[in-house]
Amino acid sequence: MPCLYKVSCCSTQLQIKYLHLKRPSAWRKNLTSDTIYDIEENYGKRYRDPLNMEMRKLGRTNLQVSAIGFGGARLNEHPDQAVATVHKALEHGVNFIDTARDYGYSEKYLGQALQGRRQEFFLATKVAFNHADLVQESIETSLAQLKVDNIDLIYAHGCNNAEHYRILMRKQGMLHKLESARSEGLAQFIGVSFDHFLPFDNNQTSVERMIALIESDAFDVIQIPMSLIRIERVEDQILPLAAERDLGVVVNFPTAGGILTSDIGIFYNILGSYITTPYQGALLFSLLHPAVSCVLSGMSTQAFADENCALGSIIENISGLKRRQLWDNIQAVGIGPCRSCGRCAPYTQDIPVRQILTYYDAVHRFGIQAASPWYEKFREQVLACDTFKEADVVCPEGFNVLAEVKKVYR
Secondary structure, three states: OHHHHOOOOOOOOOOOOOOOOOOOHHHHHOOOHHHHEEEEOOOEEEEOOOOOOOEEEOHHHOOEEEOEEEEHHHHHHOHHHHHHHHHHHHHOOOOEEEOOOOOOOHHHHHHHHOOOOHHHOEEEEEEEHHHHHHHHHHHHHHHHHHOOOOEEEEEEEOOOOHHHHHHHHOOOOHHHHHHHHHHOOOEEEEEEEOOOOOOOEOOEOHHHHHHHHHHOOOOOEEEEEOOOOOOOOOOOOHHHHHHHOOOEEEEEOOOOOOHHHOOOHHHHHHHOOOOOOHHHHHHHHHHOOOOOOEEEEEOOOHHHHHHHHHHHHHHHOOOHHHHHHHHHHHHHHOOOOOOOOOOOHHHOOOOOHHHHHHHHHHHHOOOOHHHOHHHHOOHHHHHOOOOOOOHHHHOOOOOOHHHHHHHOOO
16 A cells, blocks of 8 residues: 555654653763764655654644653553653653543642653643533643643544544534633643544544544644554544645554454564564564554553553664565554445444454454454354344355354354
8 A cells, every 4th residue: 555655754854843742861962963864765754863762743733752662551450560660651752641630640640750750751641522511621730640731732632533533523512611720821732532433423434434534634642543453444544634734643452452462473583583572573563554643652661661562763764765575564464444434334233244354354364363252242142143233234255244253252
């Protein structure tokens, strides 16, 4: 898919736009034009960080952020290590910090860890849809917990269904309130995040809703799920469109809900010479695509931060040409026949067809055995089902949908 992969660089001029974002003085003193950039054909501009962390442009914000971002959702797992884990990530060159009001005590732990270091990082948090009428209050609570005066990036958190889309985009809706917060200086940039792409509803697929949000040009950054298992096929439409519109792309759930933390199956044959753990392989997949600005890693311990942040150095030393080759090799493995569009969902009696077929494909095509429980739990429900009514009519591949799903459990 050459046209989907390529992201052109609009300029080869050396420009660093940090706004308020700075590195420690010792870091900045070492910057030279010879060590910062290399321009590679068909890959665009890459930022070379003396701390061995690759930096990438975050879309139209023009800020340079670390290829590996700190995902704050897991800070609650080891509270005694929370502050030290954040500090460890910063030592490795991470400058993108992601959290949310809904992540337990994450904002509080980050507030403790980041005091006195505000100019070293780009800070993103989120407003949940159940706070859509209280956007300013939610942001002010986050500011107090994080102990900062403003947020760099504020997301609408988890636009996962048609109702959320309506709340976000209606007149005087959530987007309007986020824009007002930006006008008041509470945040600099606005984004929208997706935890997953729920099936077809309200006459739209989730991908179609995402495309509509991107084309609205109302957002600076999108946060999307992306993984080797490819439940969400963002590389087909979303990533090229985001690149065209100069949106920052932040990836969440790179391990497909934890499945890829211990097993990446046959992808070890492709990525194995560059990684030491399956987790690193899961992160590396998304970073191979030049439209991706940052991949979030949920770090709960210092050891975990060491393991995941090491990938920033690994990706830094893979040439643009080699990245393209690795990407093409992964794509050549192929995927199953289901396009994951979700159009059959209203007719499948709450049986998650696309998840079942995708996880089955992960096991039997990719050799990722850890995905097996994710479809086996639906065995009785599928075998007891007699019909999916009109599912076959709406399937763009023309499948007998129920028959295809039952093949999984033969």
